[in-house]
Amino acid sequence: MSAATGTGAGRRRDARPAAASPVFDTLSATTWIDIAVLTGLSLLAVAGFEPAFGHYAFAQAAIGGIVVGGGVALLGRLLRISWPLTTVIALAAYFLFGTALALPGQALYGVLPSLDSLSGLVVGAVFGWSDAVTLQAPLEAPPYVAVVPYVAGWLVSLVSVTLAVRWLPRVRRPSAGRAAVLLAGPVLLLLSAILLGTRDPFFAGVRGVLFAGIALVWLAWRRARFARDRVETDSGVRRSRLLGGAAVVLGAVLVGALAGSVLAPPASSRFVVRDEITPPFDPLDYPSPLAGFRKYTKELQKTKLFTVTGLKQGQVIRLATMDSYDGVVWSVASPGSDSDASGAFELLGSTIPRPPLFTAGASSTATIDVLGYSDVWLPTLGYTNTLTFDSHTGQDPASTVRVNTATGTAAVTSGVRNGLDYTVGATAQKIPNDRALAKVPPAKLTLPSVTNVPDVVSAKAEEYAGSADTAIQKLRNIERSLKSLGYLSHGRASDPVPSRAGQGADRMTDLLSKSPMVGDQEQYASAFALMARRLGYPTRVVMGFAPKVSGGTTTVTGDDVTAWDEVAFEGVGWVPFFPTPTKTDAPKNQTTKPKLEPQPQVRQPPPADPRADDLLTPVKTKDNDPKDKASTFRLPVWAWVxxxxxxxxxxxxxxxxxxxxxxxxxxxxxxxxxxxxxxxxxxxxxxxxxxxxxxxxxxxxxxxxxxxxxxxxxxxxxxxxxxxxxxxxxxxxxxxxxxxxxxxxxxxxxxxxxxxxxxxxxxxxxxxxxxxxxxxxxxxxxxxxx
Incomplete structure (x- = not known):
């Protein structure tokens, strides 16, 4: 019985099913601490995106990316999923949660992905980095720019946590150096936030010292763990070492934070990529806008270019601003010039900041519908605050619009074409009277230089400015002289007197030397700007349209084209000047014919027979040219050999x-x-x-x-x-x-x-x-x- 019982018991034990392996794997306490440290360092790093995005608008996307990437890496390890499959799951999670975290405005019902949000997640991950360094901070538009902190946090957290839970615990010979590999991701994230930021850092000293302190304490603790695994050490000794190291690092953090706040370098010495990257729009790739002035007055005189709804009486439409002159044309400056120059264009954001030198006046909003106008320059009003495009027309060039906040101009790299409909919100420059401006000096700005200026400009500048004491009086004298002494002519067949196009040095000499002066806005605006720059005043030429407003909607034609000048005054802004005369009845140049006196008639000899000349034999005479007398000394061929x-x-x-x-x-x-x-x-x-x-x-x-x-x-x-x-x-x-x-x-x-x-x-x-x-x-x- 006992044997049978024993045998039966043994059979029952053999028949008992084996215990099932747990579904979830377990992680050691050390690995959990590694994950917490890496997550904390990543959060410190993404805080550096605040100056670029502003108002903590990036926080949801950045923190969400860290949670999504790290969470997928952790679940993949706990569920024993292979790392290739974990990567696929991470990509799926990127698109599944990215809409709600980074692009909530394009989500369906606030959380579900849409076609626009999915494409935005792809475009933002690829092209958002380049747009982030050319957009005006804070980065708010285009929407896919918000994907940058999301994808950065997602990728860094995914890689760092994967290494912490899969690679580091299995290292045969662990060391602090191998543990430091995990810090590469947070360090790169910290550097990317610095490079994409602005010159105004976000608690740079505190964040940097705190980041370094946590990393050092973690590495020291990790080194102690590795040493304990090799040689067992007394717990009291380990505790004292850890507390001592933590105290030293904490003291270094406090001292470094205080010293960094006091001894921080100036913002001007801070290196950021947006200050080094040239914007993708180069105005020099396109012809000078002012060079095509006569095209509007002749070829497009009656052409309906665009309609404007909401334009006020006396309001002008700004097209392009030029402050560089090379003796041939006025043009927009190069992109690498000063930030106050006409060539500093940036990508369009949801809001356009005000120019650095500006006094706000009246605000207005107008809707512009493009008809026959076709160019890269976008017609705007004053200094643009907002710019929105009507997507129902099939054209939405928001991603190709470049704006210049200093000049109030905008350009569309994809071109302004028929059917484009957009709304402009603008603020006009407040213009004080001349009595108030008499006490204001011209602004001290660094504008592109003007070269190859004819000498007559300097002479006429001194003559027209007169003996005035203030800058505004001299400029008004020049403006008044050009308007009173000159006549207006676009060079059309219907004009009383002809007028040659151009703004080069020869045309300026012709305009200021001949009497009377004849030209149009192209010549007079150029002459005024050159004379004002000769006197040392920061001046630029503006081209646009000045239509007559009648009713709610105004149709602008080529005949409404105009040009004027703007001079910068300290603390006020750019004051406009209109030096073009309105008189068209210029006197014609009359040449007096000489009086003919009758001469006595003389009987002419009979004509000679031309055939007699053929009987004469031509005789060659010796050429007495002294140049040929001097024989040229030539070396013989053998000498050359x-x-x-x-x-x-x-x-x-x-x-x-x-x-x-x-x-x-x-x-x-x-x-x-x-x-x-x-x-x-x-x-x-x-x-x-x-x-x-x-x-x-x-x-x-x-x-x-x-x-x-x-x-x-x-x-x-x-x-x-x-x-x-x-x-x-x-x-x-x-x-x-x-x-x-x-x-x-x-x-x-x-x-x-x-x-x-x-x-x-x-x-x-x-x-x-x-x-x-x-x-x-x-x-x-x-x-x-x-």
Whole structure:
């Protein structure tokens, strides 16, 4: 029974099913601490995006990316999912949660992804980085720019946590250096937030010191863990070491934070990518807007360019602003110019900041519907605050719009075409009266230079400005003189007098030299700007349209084109000037015909027979031109052959020889005269070894002077080269004593070293033979010693 019972019991035990393995894997406490540290460092790093995005609008996307990436990596390890499948799940989670976290405005029902949000997650991850360094901070539009902190946090957290839960626990020989690999992701995230930011950091000193302190404490703790795994240590010793290290790091954090706040470098010395990257729009790739002025007045005079709804009486439409002149045309400055210049364009954001030099006036909103206008420059009003496009028209160029906040102009790189409909919200510049401006000096701005200006501009600037005391009076005098002395003509057939197009130096000379002055806005605005810049006033030329407002909707044609000037006043802004006259009845130039006096009639001889000229034989006469008397000296052919055969080899031989000889003289002069006496004594040995090396001997590179002397003596004996009395070793000992014995080295010891070196090298060169000495003359070596 007992046997049967035992056998049955054994069978029952064998029949018992094996225990199932747990679904979830477990992680050690050390790994959980690693995850917490990496997550905390990543949160500290993404806080640096605040200056670029502002108002903590990035926080939801950045923190959400860290949670999504780290959570997928952690769940993949706990569920024992392979890392390739975990990567696929992470990508799915990126698109599933990215809409609600980074692009909530494009989500369905606030959380579900849409086609627009999915494409935005892809575009933002690829192109959002380049747009983030060209957009005006804070980054609010286009919407896909918000994907940048989301994808950065997602990727860094995914990789860092994956390494913490899969790679680091399985390292055979763990060390603090291997643990430091996990810090690469948070460090890169910290650097990216700095580079994409602005010159105004977000608690840079505190965040940097805190980041370094946490990383150091974690590495020290990790090192202690590795040491304990190898050799068991008393718990009290470990605790004291950890507390001591934490106290030191905490003190360093506090001191560093305080010192960083007080001794922080100025914001101007901070390196950010947005200050170094040239915006993708280059105005110089397009023709100067002012150069096409006559196209509007002639070809597009009656063409309906666009309609404006909401335009007020007397309000002008701004098209382009130019402040660079090269003697040919006024043009928009290059993108690399100053931020106040006309070429500093940036991507369009949801809000457009006000210009740096501006006094706000009346605000207005207008809707513009493009008809026959086609160009890269976008018609706007005043200084644009907001710019929205009607997506129902099929054109939404928001991603290709570039704005210049300093000039109030905008451009569309994809082109402004028929059917484009957009709304402009703008604020006008407040213009004080001349009495108030009399107390205001011109602004001190750095604008692109004007070059190739004709001399007549300077003369007329002084003449027209007169003896006024203030800048506004001088500018008004110039404006008044041009309007009163000039006449308006667009050069059309219907104009009373002709007018040549252009704004170059020759056209300015023609305008200001001839009487009367005849031209249109292109010439008068150019002349006024050149004269104002000649007087030292920051001036720019603006091209736009000045239509007559009648009713709610105004149709703008090519005949409404105009140009004016703006001068910057300190603390006020850019004050407009309109120097173009309105008179068109310019007097025509009348040429008086000379009075004809009747002459007495004289009987003419009969015409000669032209055939008689053929009977005359032409006779060649000697040319008396003195230039031909002087015969040109020419070398015979054989002389050229001799020069080529003999001269070229001589040049090929002597030119390198002279050049190398000059280098050797320079080398010797510097060794013999430059530096203290001990160095000059050592230079004698260097000169000796270089000479032996140029003779073909092998000088050891890594050897003492005594070792090198022994090697040279051995080679000299083998090649039948003489060695001075006492050998080269006496010279080596003499130089070593001068360098290392610490005594005062006088000039006699220096000269002894050089004399001995020259004597030894001279004997060796003489004994080497003519061929070997000639080859040595073409070699150049320079010993270099630490």
């Amino acid at each position: 001799v020069l080529g055969v003999v001269g070229i080899p001589l040049l090929a031989y002597f030119v390198p020889l002279l050049l190398i000889a000059a280098l050797k003289r320079r080398r010797r002069r510097r060794r013999e005269t430059a530096g203290p006496p001990d160095r000059r004594a050592a230079g004698a040995w260097d000169e000796l070894t270089d000479g032996y090396a140029e003779l073909g001997l092998d000088v050891p590179d890594r050897a003492t002077r005594l070792q090198a002397a022994a090697a040279l003596e051995e080679q000299s004996a083998a090649q039948d080269l003489p060695v001075p009395d006492g050998g080269l070793r006496d010279l080596a000992r003499h130089v070593d004593a001068a360098v290392f014995d610490g005594s005062v080295v006088d000039e006699e010891r220096v000269q002894h070293a050089w004399t001995s070196a020259d004597d030894a090298l001279g004997r060796a060169t003489k004994a080497a033979g003519p061929l070997r000495s000639r080859l040595a003359a073409f070699r150049y070596r320079r010993a270099r010693r630490a």
